[in-house]
Amino acid sequence: MFNSLRMSMGWVHTWMGLVLGFVLMICFFFGALSVFDREIDRWAIPDTRFEPQPMPSFDNVLKPIYQQLQPDPVDMAATERRVVGTLPDPETLKLESLFAYTTHRDPVLLIGGEFAIPNQPIDPADDHQHVHGRATVNPATGEMLNDDALKIGSDWFYPMHFSLNLNWMMLGYWIVGLAALVMLAGLVSGIIIHRKIFREFFTFRPWKNLFRSSLDLHNMTGVVALPFHFFFAFTALVIFASNIYLPVTHTTLKPLHEHHEMLEAERKGLPHEPAGIPAPLASVDAMVAEAKRRWAERNMAGEVGFLSMNHLGDENGYVSIYRAGSDRVALVGEGIHFKASTGEVIREEPPRSVVSSIDEFLTGLHLQHFEHWMLRWLYVFGGLLGAICIATGFILFVEKRKAKHARNGSQGSRIVDALAVTTVTGMVLAAVGMLVANRLLPADLAGKGQWEQTIFWSVWGLAFLHAAWRSSPVAKARYNPAWREQSLLLGLMSLCAVGLNWVTTGDHLIKTVFTDTYWAVAGVDLSLIVTALIAFYAAAKLRAPVTEQKIDDALSRNKQVNAYD
Amino acid sequence: MISQDALQTINRIIAAVFGGYAFTWGFSVLAIATLVALGIDFHEAETAISLVAFLVFLGLFLWTFAAASMIRVWLVLAGGAGVMMLIGLMLQTSLLS
Structure with a gap:
């Protein structure tokens, strides 16, 4: 030819x-x-035309806002098709995990979480047993942004590309x-x-x-x-490799992956499953202060970029705090994990290996935080x-x-x-x-x-x-x-x-x-x-x-x- | 009637996109399993291979169009994908047992 x-x-x-x-x-x-x-x-x-601000206090500002967070109706409908029976009233669903995310350019804060559902999945291999919720918060007033206000830059032009x-x-x-x-x-x-x-x-x-x-x-x-x-x-291609373009570790190599996750969870001490015993939440602001202290000790003082909590209200619950990467090419990192009920440090992530440094540098250079x-x-x-x-x-x-x-x-x-x-x-x-x-x-x-x-x-x-x-x-x-x-x-x-x-x-x-x-x-x-x-x-x-x-x-x-x- | 040339071209496009993808998939399975067998952390192996895999795909993609014999292309792409997938799966089974 x-x-x-x-x-x-x-x-x-x-x-x-x-x-x-x-x-x-x-x-x-x-x-x-x-x-x-x-x-x-x-x-x-135009309502959000004010200066970017760091992650607000969790205990005073964010905690009450999460109580207003609702499951996303679109995700409710999508989940309904994957499970046996009908889902309960969205008002009654309980939040089991949550996150908050901000960057040095964000006056508003993105929050979200996963709501537990009691229904069994139709496909037994389907382990995605929750409904997502998401909202944008004005940290100055604690108000949620109207859902009809489309973020044309970050929710339309950005996903477009x-x-x-x-x-x-x-x-x-x-x-x-x-x-x-x-x-x-x-x-x-x-x-x-x-x-x-x-x-x-x-x-x-x-x-x-x-x-x-x-x-x-x-x-x-x-x-x-x-x-x-x-x-x-x-x-x-690399950024989406493991989740979309080449998901070998979620399909062909899933058994090996799961085996590794189990070992890793044991090693890290971050519980994979809830204990089933209710427990209160200690002061998250104190955890943030401790995380910042440890970052400063490593000579990389910084702000919180990402905060997440898993197994909310459970004895096994933990809080993960990640540093915003606004002063470096690599993304959020230097995660420190705390036990939610006591606030003690469970784990501080070690410095990156060579391979993940290369990977984070490359993807960070693309995503430019x-x-x-x-x-x-x-x-x-x-x-x-x-x-x-x-x-x-x-x-x-x-x-x-x-x-x-x-x-x-x-x-x-x-x-x-x-x-x-x-x-x-x-x-x-x-x-x-x-x-x-x-x-x-x-x-x-x-x-x-x-x-x-x-x-x-x-x-x-x-x-x-x-x-x-x-x-x-x-x-x-x-x-x-x-x-x-x-x-x-x-x-x-x-x-x-x-x-x-x-x-x-x-x-x-x-x-x-x-x-x-x-x-x-x-x-x-x-x-x-x-x-x-x-x-x-x-x-x-x-x-x-x-x-x-x-x-x-x-x-x-x-x-x-x-x-x- | 589709001309011989057009059929040839379609064959090359299918080989480049799907054959190349299959080979890359098999390569990734085998490479990750091998690295884990050599004692490298699972996520390290996954990350390292994701950095290499698309360069392999790119090479195969271009080679498919440049190669003289399409029979050889298909033998390498489909055969390579199958063999690597098989060895990778066997390696996984032995690692987990």
């Missing part, structure tokens, strides 16, 4: 890259937005996983087909024709950010470079073929071009459209978050229909006017979002930058303005008429098309 290594790698690069490139666009763009997911949350939920928000059968995760593998394959095959890699590093000829300059940009962004792109695609604003911005630019690399790949694909397709009446490049419009300008339109909707819909609208999601998908769907409707010039080797039209609309909508934020909350840029500085909101507004400027610039550039000369160029260039087409 292929006559040479270069040809076969060219095929993988072109076709696999094209098909999964549409997915990779989503991963890179929404991944870049995820770097500032908490800040986007603040923009979208690894699950496409398609949760049916984990379909989105698997598509993204395959796309990550293809990204790795695309990078390696890209190196093989482009031998003059060092020269391409310094080559950018924007004044040349569209094909040349997008090839340069494709190569430059691909090569400059190669380690960055390889790293993100690779760690994406650290506090370093310049590095965060570099992540955003790296992600956008990835998006540019992929988008220019689409343009190359179309520019290389459209003249030939125009001659023999093929619709191939027309379809690819319409999909490229949908995943480049259409995707950004969907994201900005969601922000506009967020400011237009009243805060107390029932199901507001649902509406925002519907609008997100609708805008994206309409962008696709528009791109398809306007695509016929591509079949004649011309440009699709949808590129320009959607760029114009994007510019207008981005400015609209900034204006609406001002009108609905009173937070305009002079206030958020100068008089009452609040960078989370200012940053989103400024990014929207930059988006608008780029979109208007692109629209202006695209208005330049396509001359017959250029079309002739495109036709003659057709001769250079590589053999692997």
Whole structure:
């Protein structure tokens, strides 16, 4: 089928890259937005526009809040299908474990827990015998945030980049996983087909024709950010390896795993099962103070990032306190475990081994919990470079073929071009459209978050229909006017979002930058303005008429098309 | 009628994605079981192999497209997956007994 290594790698690069490139666009763009997911949350939920704060006192603030925590209705329904008989009234279910989580960028706190259920599972091997509950708390007032207020950054854009928000059968995760593998394959095959890699590093000829300059940009962004792109695609697979992509230790090697867990629980002294004897809860604040003292002793004083309790109200109950990793690449860690009824230390986790240090460093570098604003911005630019690399790949694909397709009446490049419009300008339109909707819909609208999601998908769907409707010039080797039209609309909508934020909350840029500085909101507004400027610039550039000369160029260039087409 | 070329391509894609995955699965089972048998902590072994597994998958994925003989590709991928899975399972049984 292929006559040479270069040809076969060219095929993988072109076709696999094209098909999964549409997915990779989503991963890179929404991944870049995820770097500032908490800040986007603040923009979208004006009630939470205050300064981040450390984990509040458990005894005084959090304890009473957990008493209001309710099982999640969606998880109730899902659990109902897995067990024999009907579940009891959610009000009567008892919390058996709980957690609280915060980062250095969070004014609000995520809490949750597991509620025990008396029902037997339908599948005897199913050991997932509880219903989850989750809530977001304002630690300043102790109030729970309205469930209808969707955290657009951390609960929509962030999961978008690894699950496409398609949760049916984990379909989105698997598509993204395959796309990550293809990204790795695309990078390696890209190196093989482009031998003059060092020269391409310094080559950018924007004044040349569209094909040349997008090839340069494709190569430059691909090569400059190669380690960055390889790293993100690779760690994406590693992060989900044991739970989703390669769960050998939960399936084939489950017996060995369980045997080990039993030994480990004995060694660690953290009870796997409740004792069945009720016991009170000692002061958790005292445990937190002790944990902080021990961290300081190890010369790594810090704040609590994650706190959890198991076997609540039982003699075997224990409290685990983990340090927030805002000053290092690795994630939360240095866990210290206390006996819940007495507050004595059961176990202090030893320093990491070499293998887990490497693993935590790599995954930590992907998940970036650290506090370093310049590095965060570099992540955003790296992600956008990835998006540019992929988008220019689409343009190359179309520019290389459209003249030939125009001659023999093929619709191939027309379809690819319409999909490229949908995943480049259409995707950004969907994201900005969601922000506009967020400011237009009243805060107390029932199901507001649902509406925002519907609008997100609708805008994206309409962008696709528009791109398809306007695509016929591509079949004649011309440009699709949808590129320009959607760029114009994007510019207008981005400015609209900034204006609406001002009108609905009173937070305009002079206030958020100068008089009452609040960078989370200012940053989103400024990014929207930059988006608008780029979109208007692109629209202006695209208005330049396509001359017959250029079309002739495109036709003659057709001769250079590589053999692997 | 699907052309011979298209069938060949489909065969390669299936081998690269599913065959490669099966081989990686078998490799991970055998590698983790072997490391545990050598006295390495279970979670250490699991983590170490998760760092290697996708590089193995990537190599297989690209090799499937570059290889001259698809029969050899399938023999290595399916055969390797089966053999490693079998030895891995046997190792697990002996570790637990």
